[in-house]
Amino acid sequence: MFDQLKKYLFEDQTVRAEVVSIRDTWKEIQARHDYPPAVQRLLGELVAASTLLAANIKFKGTVVLQLQGDGPIGLIVVECHADLGLRATVKLREGRAVPDDGTFQSLLNPHGGGRFSVLLDPQDRLPGQQPYQGIVALEGDSVAQALEHYMLTSEQLQTRIWLAADSGCAAGVLLQQLPKHGGKASPETTSDTDDTWERALILADTLKAEELLSLAPDALVRRLYWQETLHAFDPATITYRCTCSREKVADVLLRLGKEEVDDILAEQGRVQINCDYCVKSFDFDPVDCAELFANASASIRHESRSQH
Structure with missing residues (x-):
């Protein structure tokens, strides 16, 4: 099955794996935009990465991954909810060509000013609570390497990621070495734990992009780890x-x-705002705007009276 994320736990419980394969949802994201092939590839990899991270958050809310650069691609944003509902968008710089063979660094970070950020935003924030945001320099030659760099600076867990995307599929694998529990580990236990991690990495490093893009999670795991005993969780x-x-x-x-909105109305006759993600258009005519600000003023007056 596709459009699924599955988690797996190695038998000794020292390594977990996540595998994601996205087809219909990925095509729906692309249907709203016409991105050049190189942009499409980077966006697809970030889409897959966002689900791998969102699947591990311990709160109801969203994970927002953002690549911000000083190249032809100004911004790539993917927002993924804890239940793996997602949306994505890209902003390209006007007049800047996007070559099909453009690399991660040449498209996003040619002058070294690129940034990778992760925003964790709980749905039910406490009063005064702000979303957590981590920002790091845009390191590496791929989305996977940039994300691994972020994970290295923000978490203590060893993490490796493999990503691939084309017009039909966005896919990824995440491996994470889990912390040891149950007191002080013996040298033998530590050695066994490291052996499991090393085996998992060596086998995952044999992955080819076409395997990631063509195989459903269970089929991929069977091909990689057919000699291992893994516990599979519900997709x-x-x-x-x-x-x-x-x-x-x-x-x-x-x-x-009101002043700025009135200026837009005077110039254009209406205010039109398009969603960057789904490109849906929202129109506000002069009557809509007048009603909007009148209701806001009435609400403020009501709140003021109720406080006295």
Whole structure:
């Protein structure tokens, strides 16, 4: 089965694996945009990576992965919920060509100003609680290496990632060495643990992109680890989900302020905002805008009276 993420645990419980294969959801993301092949590949790899990370968060909320660069690609953003509903977008710089053979560094980081960031945003934040954000320099020659660099600086667990994407599929594998439990480990136990990790890595390093892109998670794991005993967990389904709404756009207009919105209305006759992710268009005519700010003012007055 595709559009699934599956987790596996090695028999000695010292290594876990995650395998993801995304087809329909990936095609739905692409259907809304016309990205050059090199951009498509990088976006697909980040889409796969986002599900591998989101599958491990311990709260109800979202993981946002962001590649921000100073090259032809200005920004790549993928947002994935804990239940693996996701959306993605790319912003290209106008007038900058995107060659089909462009590399990770040449497209995103030619002048060394690129950044990789991970935002963890709980759905039910406590008062004053801010999302956690980690930012690192854009290291490595691929999305996988950039993410491994981030994991190395932010977590104590050994983590390796393999990613691949084309127009039909976005896929990935994550291996993580788990912490040892149950007191002080003996040298023999430590050696066995390291042996499992090394075997898992050696076999995963034989992965070819075409295997990642053509095999469902169970088939891939059987091919890689047919001599190992792994416990497989129930699969999680991946879906496309854009959370844009007219209410959220209205909040954006309120933050812009009445004066700026009036200037847009005077120039264009209406305010039109398109969602960067699903490209849905939201239109506000002069009556809509007047009503929006009138309701906001009435709400502020009501709150002020109730406080006295």
